[in-house]
Amino acid sequence: MGLTIQQLTEMSFLQTRYLAGHSGGNRPVVWAHTCELPEPWNWLGAGELLLADGYNFPADAPGQVNFLRKLAQASLSGLALAEGLHAAPLTPEAILEADVLSFPVLETAYKVPFVTVSRTVADSNSHKASASLGKILRIYDVVRRAHLVGSRSHTLLEELGAELGMHLRVLDVQSREPLLHSPREGSAEIQKSLKEMLRSTGMPLPAFMRLSVSGETILVLPIEGDRAVLLAEPVQQNEPLELIVLQHVAVIAGLEVERRAARALRRRENGSRLFRQLLEGSIDLETAYNQLAAVGLGERPWRVICFGEEVTINPDELQLRLSNLKVPHILMASRSELLALLPDGLVDSAIFAFASDPKVRAGISQPIHRIGLISDAVREARWATEAARSDRRSVSIYSEQSAMFFPRTVAEGEAAVANVLGPVLAYDIKNDSELMHSLETYFETNRSWQDGADRLGIHKQTLVYRIRKIEQLTGRKLRDIADQTDLYLALRTWQSLRT
Numbered sequence: 384m385g386l387t388i389q390q391l392t393e394m395s396f397l398q399t400r401y402l403a404g405h406s407g408g409n410r411p412v413v414w415a416h417t418c419e420l421p422e423p424w425n426w427l428g429a430g431e432l433l434l435a436d437g438y439n440f441p442a443d444a445p446g447q448v449n450f451l452r453k454l455a456q457a458s459l460s461g462l463a464l465a466e467g468l469h470a471a472p473l474t475p476e477a478i479l480e481a482d483v484l485s486f487p488v489l490e491t492a493y494k495v496p497f498v499t500v501s502r503t504v505a506d507s508n509s510h511k512a513s514a515s516l517g518k519i520l521r522i523y524d525v526v527r528r529a530h531l532v533g534s535r536s537h538t539l540l541e542e543l544g545a546e547l548g549m550h551l552r553v554l555d556v557q558s559r560e561p562l563l564h565s566p567r568e569g570s571a572e573i574q575k576s577l578k579e580m581l582r583s584t585g586m587p588l589p590a591f592m593r594l595s596v597s598g599e600t601i602l603v604l605p606i607e608g609d610r611a612v613l614l615a616e617p618v619q620q621n622e623p624l625e626l627i628v629l630q631h632v633a634v635i636a637g638l639e640v641e642r643r644a645a646r647a648l649r650r651r652e653n654g655s656r657l658f659r660q661l662l663e664g665s666i667d668l669e670t671a672y673n674q675l676a677a678v679g680l681g682e683r684p685w686r687v688i689c690f691g692e693e694v695t696i697n698p699d700e701l702q703l704r705l706s707n708l709k710v711p712h713i714l715m716a717s718r719s720e721l722l723a724l725l726p727d728g729l730v731d732s733a734i735f736a737f738a739s740d741p742k743v744r745a746g747i748s749q750p751i752h753r754i755g756l757i758s759d760a761v762r763e764a765r766w767a768t769e770a771a772r773s774d775r776r777s778v779s780i781y782s783e784q785s786a787m788f789f790p791r792t793v794a795e796g797e798a799a800v801a802n803v804l805g806p807v808l809a810y811d812i813k814n815d816s817e818l819m820h821s822l823e824t825y826f827e828t829n830r831s832w833q834d835g836a837d838r839l840g841i842h843k844q845t846l847v848y849r850i851r852k853i854e855q856l857t858g859r860k861l862r863d864i865a866d867q868t869d870l871y872l873a874l875r876t877w878q879s880l881r882t
Contacts, residue, residue, distance in 0.1 A: 399495070414432070748781050
């Protein structure tokens with residue numbers, strides 16, 4: 384057994400005595416370190432003795448009580464304050480709390496430098512340092528063997544956890560989706576607790592955090608520039624969490640996350656290129672089928688999902704969610720929408736990937752049995768997205784659900800556009816004019832002549848002339864509410880039909 388608080392106080396040359404928490408004298412001291420930051424429990428690990436001149440030690444009773452509770456919850460071995468420096472006197476409330484917690488509060492004589500305490504602890508625990516070094520060497524040996532045999536990231540995480548006696552998992556900070564899998568996936572309670580902790584902590588994240596879930600302690604370490612976190616939970620809860628060892632695991636996990644992110648980016652770029660070629664018809668059928676089969680889309684039918692302008696899921700996050708749900712897919716993103724091609728039979732799983740976000744509006748096409756119909760399916764999905772947006776539903780399926788006052792199908796929509804805006808579209812094509820763009824801007828700026836003209840970069844009278852020309856071509860007057868409604872709905876339909 385290593386050095387304890389009681390043994391430390393019995394070393395006369397350290398001149399360190401109890402102020403409170405004498406019953407915690409059997410706490411082991413694996414390290415001693417100074418820290419004057421406001422929340423030192425976020426910077427020191429279990430079994431470490433906090434040495435403080437008192438800059439961060441509160442003067443008021445509630446502050447001192449909370450300070451000691453946080454240190455105890457972090458499983459520090461104790462607090463040693465420097466005599467005669469900046470620490471406020473220990474209040475009766477703090478003394479009582481330390482005694483209740485069995486958390487030692489010590490005072491080290493003014494003439495004994497803290498470095499003497501640190502060196503004494505280090506010398507007394509040299510055998511423990513050797514044991515930690517042995518663990519560090521073994522985890523890098525696990526990495527070496529994993530790369531020799533080509534193990535996957537989740538296998539590496541499992542092997543590291545087995546070596547350390549821990550359940551390990553790596554989660555994305557924003558979505559809290561698993562980035563590296565392990566046999567023991569996070570519970571909903573862990574996900575919720577982690578979300579609350581990350582929200583309250585803010586950025587940048589501290590060196591490590593402790594998450595308490597159902598009486599169990601999980602150590603959380605940031606990796607990948609705070610974009611992900613490593614969660615470490617001992618298999619046996621009474622086992623200590625060695626911070627120095629886990630920091631090495633976090634470095635390894637960060638490298639694996641980088642490798643995975645690079646592969647995912649290449650996969651998404653290749654998928655986007657294939658999707659665009661399918662829409663443009665610039666790829667032969669045999670090559671297209673082979674490439675679809677290579678990404679798990681070899682079986683028909685497929686469907687297209689379209690996330691509209693309000694989409695709050697970025698392509699990387701959607702790809703991560705679909706991959707974690709084992710849904711084969713390719714994505715194509717633009718400024719105004721995000722398209723996904725996936726198997727018909729896994730549409731429900733895909734919906735589950737984003738259904739928790741109330742702001743998402745998505746449209747789903749009918750099943751596709753031929754590659755040549757994918758462009759039609761994209762238009763169907765866009766049409767369904769407009770229906771979802773109009774009716775404020777999360778998801779709408781083409782031809783099964785339609786928006787009120789909106790054509791039910793693409794064919795009906797094309798007929799409506801031709802009937803109302805056909806002459807304007809023909810005029811624009813013949814004269815290379817911008818009447819349709821002007822009408823869009825006119826409605827987008829809430830029918831303000833000046834705002835619309837400013838956005839278009841033209842004189843107000845020019846916009847007035849263009850709108851009058853539209854009225855002339857369509858036979859509809861914007862002063863009439865019925866005509867204005869026809870023009871607006873036809874415009875929205877035309878926008879949904881554009882490929």
